[in-house]
Amino acid sequence: MRVDKNTSYLAGESLVAGELSRRGYPVSITMGRAKSVDIYADTAQGKIAVDTKPLQNKTDWPIRKDAINKDQLYRFVFLQTKKGINENKSPECFVANGEELLSRMETWKTRQGIKYSSLKNGKDFENGWGELPPP
Secondary structure, eight states: OOOOHHHHHHHHHHHHHHHHHHTTOOEEEOOSSSOSOOEEEEETTEEEEEEEEEESSSSEEEOOGGGOOTTSEEEEEEOOOHHHHHTTOOOEEEEEEHHHHHTTOEEOSSOEEEEHHHHHTSSSOBTOGGGSOOO
């Protein structure tokens, strides 16, 4: 059984917004799926835009190369499979900026994206919250 796509998007956005709030950032969540920015966070250097990408399987996050803003922050959230959720496994969060993503983009037959393994085995992307300017 798979979790509904709308539910998984909301779960991913909520997890990222909650973590940002826990770290002291005031956040605003934008609503709906047809948008390029999911969360705005206030920092000492001004407002930053955050795009979240939830995933339920260790495959890849579909994202078009032309949709990546090199100055924007991206949070990729592996929510876990249904089995992992039932086993109480925690979600995994990967943090990268657009410039880092552009160098890791892959093209498949009909789409482009970022592989889970590329972020899991890459430069400290997992739980990389330290990239953010201070709140």
